[in-house]
Amino acid sequence: MGKKFIVKTQKGMESVAANYIREALSDAKVWASPLGYSGLVLVESGDETALERIEGIPEVERVIPVVAEVPAVLDEIVKTAELAAPMIGENETFAVKTTRRGKHDFSSIDVNRALGARIQELTKADVDLSWPDKVVQVEIIGDKAYISVVPGEEFRKFTPDKIDARELFRKLTVVQMPYWGDYKACRSFGEKIGRAAQAFEVKELIIAPKEKMDAFELAEFIKGVRIGQESRHQIQREAYPWKVDKVPVSVWDLHQVVRDKKRDKRLLIITDPKGPTLAEVKDRLARDMFYAKEIVVFIGSREGIPRGLFRFADYVVDLAPYMTFATEHGIPAALVSLWEVYEEYLRGREKGE
Structure with a gap:
């Protein structure tokens, strides 16, 4: 037998x-x-x-x-x-x-x-x-x-040697310029951005127009954000062994966000191809993220973040030289990149480096 x-x-x-x-x-x-x-x-x-x-x-x-x-x-x-x-x-x-x-x-x-x-x-x-x-x-x-x-399971989701990425994302606010144009496109991009922000369980998502824009285009974008957030939150509730809250979503003028956050001495990071590469600043950036009370990441849409705001940022970072990310890829690309340098810094601290 x-x-x-x-x-x-x-x-x-x-x-x-x-x-x-x-x-x-x-x-x-x-x-x-x-x-x-x-x-x-x-x-x-x-x-x-x-x-x-x-x-x-x-x-x-x-x-x-x-x-x-x-x-x-x-x-x-x-x-x-x-x-x-x-x-x-x-x-x-x-x-x-x-x-x-x-x-x-x-x-x-x-x-x-x-x-x-x-x-x-x-x-x-x-x-x-x-x-x-x-x-x-x-x-x-x-x-x-x-x-x-x-x-014991070879491929575990959660093990003692893995650092919880939520340690970083709990104090990270995403400032996202809204997509504008065709109503269907606005809603579609809103869904993807709402889903991404909820997936990373960030502290807050701020939808920040840089200037006056069509109210109905903005409304469609916000509707999309809500739909995307709801769909991802439902999956998280079923998949995670812990309670997952919905990410707070607000609307604020982009320039006022910069003024307010800079006045409160938050760490401001703008993702833009005009900045130095992540590799050039990663050690200092990771250390500053570790000590920061709040990290504010600015992400453009169709157009980049206005250049005049670069002076107020602590870091302007080029995530992938010679590449421009699609609007819906901004949040995942930025947050995964920041997590990688942050985790490397934490591993170094554990080893006393």
Whole structure:
């Protein structure tokens, strides 16, 4: 009898992955979308290189070697602790994570609690739900439960060694010149800018015309900003484990923003091709951003920021020499660039450089 593997794919790619697995492993028994559950392929093979061969298929997202297959009954699942425990060292941490598909008289939390308690009893290892060394994965598909022991997730979104980019963006205000012209274009560009500002969770988005402009064109732009912000905020609410607030949005004359922020001694940064490159000023800029109470980044639209305001800026920075960014790319390009130099500075501080 061969080893079993649970293979995870993008939804809709199960059959494609299954066909490639059959080609790679001539002896394999392959079930795509078992019991109709998408994103899953069950594989059984006696080939010693099965794991490596399956991982070599681009359509495969994850391969989970099965340690035990038992009926989907809580007591039977808990008994698999005898097989899982030897794979977890006393000085390692672990967590039990269960994905349940189908109807059962127990919940995923019940499995996590009961199996976790038994494994801890056998190994004396500590439970770590955030950054475990080992994960006991329980995949329940209908009336069968498949138990695996895998290393802590290789590609984590949030890990202790990653610096939270929100540390910078929480004190960063974006001053965006509005797009003007055709109503549909105004709304379309507004949506993209609203989505970008919300994505970075900046302190504030200020829509700042440089002079008198058509009220209805501005209204369409602002409507677009609201639509873009709403759509991105909804995604954030569903995807993030923390509460995400909507970015405050206001309208202010561009020149008055400069006057007010300069008077309050905020750090003013203008992105413009006329300035020095980011590489030339990054060390000093990163240090000033670190100590600044608020960072104000000015981004143009169709036209750049008026040259007369350059005198009041602490930095005028060319993000990409000989290139001009499209209006909708201004916020992502500027903020990602600033984050990169800021993170480099923080890493240097940690090392005492």
